[in-house]
Amino acid sequence: MRRVAEPRENQSALWAGPRRDVLDLDDFTKAEIEEVMANADGMKEVLGRGVRKTPALRGKTVVTVFFEASTRTRVSFEQAGKILGADVINVTASASSVTKGESLLNTVRTLQAMQIDALVMRHPHSGAPYFVARHLDTPVINAGDGTHAHPTQALLDIYTIERLRGKLAGKRVAIIGDILYSRVARSDMIGFRKMGAEVVVCGPPTLLPPGFVPGSSIPEGTPYEGVRVVGRVEEAVDGADVVMVLRIQRERQDAGHLPSLREYSREYGINSATLGLARPDALLMHPGPMNEGVEISSDVAHGSQSVIEEQVANGVAVRMALLYMLCARARNGGS
Amino acid sequence: MPEIEIMTADQLRRALNRIAHEILERNAGDRAVALVGIQTRGVYLARRIAEAVTEFEKRPVDVGSLDPRLYRDDLDQAARHPVKPTEIKFDINDRPVVLIDDVLYTGRTIRAAMDALNDFGRPSSIQLAVVVDRGHRELPIRPDYVGKNVPTARDERVRVRLREVDGEDGVVLSKVGEGDATRS
Numbered sequence: 001m002r003r004v005a006e007p008r009e010n011q012s013a014l015w016a017g018p019r020r021d022v023l024d025l026d027d028f029t030k031a032e033i034e035e036v037m038a039n040a041d042g043m044k045e046v047l048g049r050g051v052r053k054t055p056a057l058r059g060k061t062v063v064t065v066f067f068e069a070s071t072r073t074r075v076s077f078e079q080a081g082k083i084l085g086a087d088v089i090n091v092t093a094s095a096s097s098v099t100k101g102e103s104l105l106n107t108v109r110t111l112q113a114m115q116i117d118a119l120v121m122r123h124p125h126s127g128a129p130y131f132v133a134r135h136l137d138t139p140v141i142n143a144g145d146g147t148h149a150h151p152t153q154a155l156l157d158i159y160t161i162e163r164l165r166g167k168l169a170g171k172r173v174a175i176i177g178d179i180l181y182s183r184v185a186r187s188d189m190i191g192f193r194k195m196g197a198e199v200v201v202c203g204p205p206t207l208l209p210p211g212f213v214p215g216s217s218i219p220e221g222t223p224y225e226g227v228r229v230v231g232r233v234e235e236a237v238d239g240a241d242v243v244m245v246l247r248i249q250r251e252r253q254d255a256g257h258l259p260s261l262r263e264y265s266r267e268y269g270i271n272s273a274t275l276g277l278a279r280p281d282a283l284l285m286h287p288g289p290m291n292e293g294v295e296i297s298s299d300v301a302h303g304s305q306s307v308i309e310e311q312v313a314n315g316v317a318v319r320m321a322l323l324y325m326l327c328a329r330a331r332n333g334g335s
Numbered sequence: 336m337p338e339i340e341i342m343t344a345d346q347l348r349r350a351l352n353r354i355a356h357e358i359l360e361r362n363a364g365d366r367a368v369a370l371v372g373i374q375t376r377g378v379y380l381a382r383r384i385a386e387a388v389t390e391f392e393k394r395p396v397d398v399g400s401l402d403p404r405l406y407r408d409d410l411d412q413a414a415r416h417p418v419k420p421t422e423i424k425f426d427i428n429d430r431p432v433v434l435i436d437d438v439l440y441t442g443r444t445i446r447a448a449m450d451a452l453n454d455f456g457r458p459s460s461i462q463l464a465v466v467v468d469r470g471h472r473e474l475p476i477r478p479d480y481v482g483k484n485v486p487t488a489r490d491e492r493v494r495v496r497l498r499e500v501d502g503e504d505g506v507v508l509s510k511v512g513e514g515d516a517t518r519s
Contacts, residue, residue, distance in 0.1 A: 035417060042402060042418025051454040056405040056413075084405070321418075324405075328414030 020329065021133045021140040022322055024149035025191045026223045033194065037159050039321035040314070046083060047317060057086035060117040060327050064143070065108065067093040067123045072288055072312060073143050073152070077120045080319035086117070086327070108132050117327050121145075126183075139326040147181045152322065153287050154187035156315040158195055160307055161242055163314070164283060169196030174236040174278070176268060177246030177295055178207040180257075184287045185246055190223045200228045202236035203246075203268060206257040233268050240278040245270045245286045248295045261294050271297035275305065283307050337509070341485055341493070344504035347466065350482035351380065354464050355387035357480050358433055366430040366459070369397040373448050374404075374419050376437040379499045380466065384435060399423035401434075403447035427456040433480070437495035439465040442476035467506055469493050 019032070046054060062081040066074055074090060081088040091111070102110075108119065118139045121129050126146030133140040144150045162168055173192050179185045179201050192199050201212065211218065214231035218224040230236045237243055248264055258264050275284060284296075284305045292298045300306065342350070362368040370388075372381025378400040385398040401421045407413040434448050449461055464480035469487040485508065487493060492511045498504050 038417035042404070042420050045420030045422075046405070049454060053454070054405040055450070056410065324418070325414055328410045 020326070021129075021142075022151050022326065023129055023133060023140065023142045025151050025154050025187050025194065028151075028191075028194065030194050030196075033155065033158060033191065036155055036318065036321050036325070037162065039325060040159050040317040041163075043080075043083075043320035043324070044314070044317040046320070047313065052083050053085065054083065055085045056324055057081065057084040057117075057327055060086040061089065061115065062086045062118045062120065062323060062327075063089045063091060063111050063114075063116045064120040065091045065093070065111070065122070066143070067104075067121075067128075068144070070122055070144070072315070073122065076312070076315045077141075077143065077319050077323075080316050081118075081323055083316070084320055084324060086323065089116075104128065104132065105135055108136060112136050112138050118323055139329075141322060141326070144183055146183065147186075148183050149187045150183040150287075151187050151191075152315070152319055153184050154191035155322070156311060156318040157184075157188055157244070157285060157287070158191050159318050160285065160311050160314045161283060162195070164307060164310070165241060165281075167196070168192060170198070171241040172198045172200065172239060173242040173244060174240040175199065175201045175244045175246065176233055176236060176270060177203050178248055178252060178257075179203045179212060179246070180207045180209050181249070181252070182246045186224075188244060189227050193224070193226055198228070199226070200230055200236045200240070202230050202233050204258060204264065205231075207252065233270070233274055234277055237270070237274050237277045240282055242283045242285060243270060243275060243278050245284070245290075245296045247287065247289065248291060250291075261291075265294050269295055269297065270300060272300055272303075275300050281305075285311060288312070338507040339509070340505060341467075341508050342483060342506035347482070347495075347504050347506060350466065351383050352387050354480045354482060355384045355391065358384070358462075358464065359388060359392065361462075361479070362431050367396065368431045368433060369399065369425060369427060369458075370433050370435060371399045371401050371423060371427075371448075371452065373434060373436040373444065374400060374402040376495055376497055376500060377401075377435045379497050380437060380464075380495075381435040384464070397425040399425065401448055401451055403444055403451045406447035406450040408443060408447070421451065421455075423455050427452065427458050429457070429459050431460045431462060432458040433462045433464050435464045437466050437497075438493050439463070439468045439476075439478050439481075440471055440493075442472045442474040445476050446474050466495050467493050 064074055064077050078088045116138055120141045120143050122143040123145050126148035129140050129142040129145050142149055142151055175185055189199055212229045214229050216229055218227045252258050253261055284300055286308050290296055290301055292301055370381045370385050372378035381398050385396045388396045399422050402419040404413045404418045462479040465478045466482040468478050468481045468484050492509050494507050496503055496505050
């Protein structure tokens, strides 16, 4: 009588679903997110090597098209692709034929005609990557679309938290700042809830999305189901395992959403006093770029609880994992 | 499909002990030999061989693990399972390194593993130890240490089972249905 355990290698890969694009986290399962993170572990080890180069995506071409300013996300994708051996071509909208009036669709169709293997795209209009993905066969990765989504940021946030503090399930994450215009907040809320975290958001009433009423929870049937909204930053941070601080854009003041940055800082800014209300081992995170002295004070931004630089390093590993998985599947015809 | 047992737990244990002795015999005069197991089962095999070497020689031996997935020539297949971190926390320059894997088949995994190893340094030699050599090589690669040579057909499958992963030790041969032929 022999007990035969089925080898794990034979189990079908979780990534065997129909995924071609990464547009937001709302269509990811928890298992898929976990598979991205498992791959990111392997990629992170490559980042620590003396020779930071592998031939995994040799002969593949990754194009990044940024219709909006970005340094860290674009460089992060570029580095991720190059370490995996892909050729990475960066297109910035200001230096392309977009300035000559070419439509978005024609621009990306031209790029696809050049036989590219993945398109990484940032666009100021929410939904633009969905429009492009509908018209192209090439895998599309959303590197930020308007105020809608920033899925790779959310994945690297999940990865950073889980690898430093273990499973997100049951953990309490406070997201502080401009929830209305933040694509990071939206993707983070979806991702953190999928992983089972308790999510509390807080920001000025003028910078909360419709339906986000302080003192209430977001009802069932929306992607933000179960997210709690509170009015005071002290209440949001109290007992938190993670404090995620969002960037306050100066334009919000001009648009009348904020009386002044100084007032924002006084009411909602994260400093040693407010961070002190979180758990003693709480992680302080920020998607960058920071406005030190506005939404976050310099001492905590560079203090012992800050994992902001860790987020940047993990971003490369997570994006390597995504490029690797999407390029492999594209060539496979999706089987 | 019925499985044929081709090595019992005892036979596997003896084979690993013999391989440990052979590795020591062949590398006696060299700088300390290092062992690197190939994911997944090679990692556990390397640890077991390292334990045997430590027991015979009364000295520790460097043992690491390697995932050659990022160096393979079949990206679509390789990416079906997550890439695991490679752990080689010792200098591999100018010393013999023995790669350890469960089954030697086409040789393509070993080719990828040698490429990966090169990114960590330049060993004085790279040797190969496997539990089963099942033939059907597609590259000019041969093992230096073999637990058992098993002539096979291509539609057969050889599985080395280890208690760390599979709950029990042993090697079995089975037929696979069409479309189920995985390389191992």
